[in-house]
Amino acid sequence: MNDVTGAERSPWRRDPWIALGAATVFACILMVLPAPEPADPPGGPLPETNFAVVDVTVFDGEEFRPHRDVWVEDGRIRAAGQRLALPDGLPRVDGRGYTLLPGLIDAHTHTYGMVLNDSLRFGVTTVFDQFTMPSLAAQKRPARERLARTGESDLFSAGNLATAPGGHGTQFGVPVETLTSPGEAPAFVAARKEEGADWIKIVWEDGGTFGADIPTLDRETIAAVIEAAHAEELLAVIHASRLEHSLAALEMGIDGFVHVWGDEVISEEDAVRFAEAGVFVIPTLSVRVAAAGESMGPELLETTEPEYVSPMQRQTLTQTFPRPVGTSEAAVESVRRLHAAGVRILAGTDAPNPGTGFGISMHGELRLLERAGLSAAEALAAATGVAADAFGVEDRGRLARGRIADLLLVAGDLESDLSRTTAIAGVWKDGFPVEAAWATPQEPQ
Numbered sequence: 001m002n003d004v005t006g007a008e009r010s011p012w013r014r015d016p017w018i019a020l021g022a023a024t025v026f027a028c029i030l031m032v033l034p035a036p037e038p039a040d041p042p043g044g045p046l047p048e049t050n051f052a053v054v055d056v057t058v059f060d061g062e063e064f065r066p067h068r069d070v071w072v073e074d075g076r077i078r079a080a081g082q083r084l085a086l087p088d089g090l091p092r093v094d095g096r097g098y099t100l101l102p103g104l105i106d107a108h109t110h111t112y113g114m115v116l117n118d119s120l121r122f123g124v125t126t127v128f129d130q131f132t133m134p135s136l137a138a139q140k141r142p143a144r145e146r147l148a149r150t151g152e153s154d155l156f157s158a159g160n161l162a163t164a165p166g167g168h169g170t171q172f173g174v175p176v177e178t179l180t181s182p183g184e185a186p187a188f189v190a191a192r193k194e195e196g197a198d199w200i201k202i203v204w205e206d207g208g209t210f211g212a213d214i215p216t217l218d219r220e221t222i223a224a225v226i227e228a229a230h231a232e233e234l235l236a237v238i239h240a241s242r243l244e245h246s247l248a249a250l251e252m253g254i255d256g257f258v259h260v261w262g263d264e265v266i267s268e269e270d271a272v273r274f275a276e277a278g279v280f281v282i283p284t285l286s287v288r289v290a291a292a293g294e295s296m297g298p299e300l301l302e303t304t305e306p307e308y309v310s311p312m313q314r315q316t317l318t319q320t321f322p323r324p325v326g327t328s329e330a331a332v333e334s335v336r337r338l339h340a341a342g343v344r345i346l347a348g349t350d351a352p353n354p355g356t357g358f359g360i361s362m363h364g365e366l367r368l369l370e371r372a373g374l375s376a377a378e379a380l381a382a383a384t385g386v387a388a389d390a391f392g393v394e395d396r397g398r399l400a401r402g403r404i405a406d407l408l409l410v411a412g413d414l415e416s417d418l419s420r421t422t423a424i425a426g427v428w429k430d431g432f433p434v435e436a437a438w439a440t441p442q443e444p445q
């Protein structure tokens with residue numbers, strides 16, 4: 001929730017947040033998960049650009065489908081189905097015993113350092129950044145349309161967030177254009193659109209849940225920014241760390257929430273209101289559990305080959321928040337109720353906050369979503385098809401004809417054991433295989 005890492009040599013400064021109400025105390029049972037071995041690619045080096053993965057269990061962005069063939073042509077999916085009539089001589093990957101899924105989408109990151117390289121190696125082929133410098137986002141934007149060998153995942157970004165002078169988001173040493181009144185909202189949003197923002201992110205954060213007092217936008221200004229975003233045909237998403245603020249934003253017509261609040265468990269009635277409004281929620285349980293002192297970092301590092309983990313991933317995964325408080329169970333319970341009510345849930349990590357790592361933490365987020373009651377298919381959909389749909393990204397997120405061949409191949413059956421997503425046997429970006437080890441990043445072309 002604090003937006004960027006406190007890593008050494010980083011220009012970002014750590015800004016702790018603690019989100020859980022002390023009144024809500026649950027027993028937290030940390031699951032002891034099996035440790036899947038990193039997998040070898042089936043039958044030697046992975047083919048590129050034009051090939052097929054045959055007789056594989058597919059997760060298509062929505063559900064599992066056994067015994068499928070997926071045909072990639074010129075970096076896009078040409079066909080996916082049963083017993084496809086494939087041309088003679090087309091390179092084939094024997095998919096028996098493996099699961100093939102769309103490259104994952106991390107719906108909440110912050111662009112810093114090796115984010116795009118570190119994400120890609122772990123099968124996260126697209127990241128939705130929730131605050132970075134607009135110039136950086138603009139620099140990365142052309143790669144989204146380019147089908148070429150690359151060592152980086154694609155970036156979509158909110159760019160400059162909407163916050164008050166001195167408000168959350170301004171503490172990181174990056175220049176932020178702020179606003180103070182409803183009348184400024186239309187020009188503020190128009191400027192973001194001009195910069196190329198893919199959506200508008202609003203901050204409603206008074207610091208109260210972590211014992212601070214931070215200037216924040218008032219209700220009228222937040223409502224005006226949402227209205228202005230919609231007038232410009234942009235989605236408006238919000239960082240709100242209190243349930244009370246989240247419910248107010250719902251009334252204002254917000255499209256999505258980039259965190260689940262941690263102060264109170266939502267009532268079942270209010271969860272139904274979220275569902276009826278059609279909003280989505282990116283709970284970022286990875287950072288919620290880390291703030292509660294229950295980071296997934298050790299578990300993820302234990303189940304991953306050391307050579308795959310970059311120094312920055314290791315550093316941020318092993319960092320801790322300075323003042324861990326409470327448990328994560330209130331946030332998990334709210335997600336459980338939202339999901340049960342039918343609210344769209346998206347997977348996002350808020351990496352590189354302490355206790356999280358780019359890319360690798362998406363595999364922990366999937367396990368946390370399962371803990372909140374999502375099935376394996378629902379958790380994977382939260383990281384693929386549902387995320388693409390929520391942000392209106394139509395060229396990825398599903399294994400379907402015409403979509404970009406961003407693919408993740410894992411050894412084993414994810415439907416029965418979701419923790420096997422880290423048994424990565426191959427990653428393709430734009431139809432090109434990606435090197436697994438961090439020390440040998442591929443040169444962008």
Ligand SMILES: [Zn+2]
Nearest residue numbers: 001002003350
């Ligand atoms: Zn964030």
